[in-house]
Amino acid sequence: MKILGLTGGSGTGKSAASTAFASLGCAVIDADASYRALCDTCTPMLEEIQSVFFDVLSSDGKLDRKKLGAIVFADPDKLLQLNAITHPYIRQAAREAFAAYEQEGYALCIYDAPVLFEGGMETLCDKTCAVLANRETRIARIMGRDSITREYAALRIDAQPDDAFYRARCNYFIQNDADLDTLYAQVRRIYDDILR
Numbered sequence: 001m002k003i004l005g006l007t008g009g010s011g012t013g014k015s016a017a018s019t020a021f022a023s024l025g026c027a028v029i030d031a032d033a034s035y036r037a038l039c040d041t042c043t044p045m046l047e048e049i050q051s052v053f054f055d056v057l058s059s060d061g062k063l064d065r066k067k068l069g070a071i072v073f074a075d076p077d078k079l080l081q082l083n084a085i086t087h088p089y090i091r092q093a094a095r096e097a098f099a100a101y102e103q104e105g106y107a108l109c110i111y112d113a114p115v116l117f118e119g120g121m122e123t124l125c126d127k128t129c130a131v132l133a134n135r136e137t138r139i140a141r142i143m144g145r146d147s148i149t150r151e152y153a154a155l156r157i158d159a160q161p162d163d164a165f166y167r168a169r170c171n172y173f174i175q176n177d178a179d180l181d182t183l184y185a186q187v188r189r190i191y192d193d194i195l196r
Ligand SMILES: CC(C)(COP(=O)(O)OP(=O)(O)OC[C@H]1O[C@@H](n2cnc3c(N)ncnc32)[C@H](O)[C@@H]1O)[C@@H](O)C(=O)NCCC(=O)NCCS
Pocket: 009, 010, 011, 031, 032, 035, 064, 065, 066, 068, 069, 072, 079, 082, 083, 086, 090, 113, 114, 115, 116, 156, 159, 160
């Protein structure tokens, strides 16, 4: 099984691209979803987060993500600290998910991970692809999808690498400023190239 790491900033359209790959028969792993599951079940990770960031667990013991996000997206060092705690757990969850899909006989697995390179997760992938889109489009998309303010949307985006970061590292690129048909056509070309 080949693994394609799919990365890019918030609101560029990684999940939309993953859905397009899934429609071609690919397995898809969503690193954000794996992380959300870890936040519900992985007590050692939550304890490590709480010991460094204090006061980010709500009264029912759940991680207050918006509170933590406001802290780490405003301070690059704090984001690095959070990544150092969470990424080993996310990486291990990815390994287990890849092994399960390999057993099921998939030819291509998409690993949708906004922080692929920051977590060293690209070393688990055969190829990498960045999804790119202009900043204003991304802000409008994630404000609508996540019901967040323009300020939090911009804070999140500005805490992430710029296009040049991805251009220097990835094998493939998807420019996702137009409609979904245009996105699907780009996905099809990459799928054909990887499995040819
Ligand atoms: C920073 C946190 C608190 C923000 O929570 P929030 O509910 O607001 O956002 P959510 O988790 O749904 O993520 C939304 C988007 O934020 C961006 N984002 C999340 N984590 C990071 C990060 N470490 N670095 C840069 N961008 C990130 C991504 O584009 C992601 O798709 C949360 O994402 C977190 O704890 N992240 C650390 C773990 C991680 O790296 N997750 C990414 C999965 S590989």
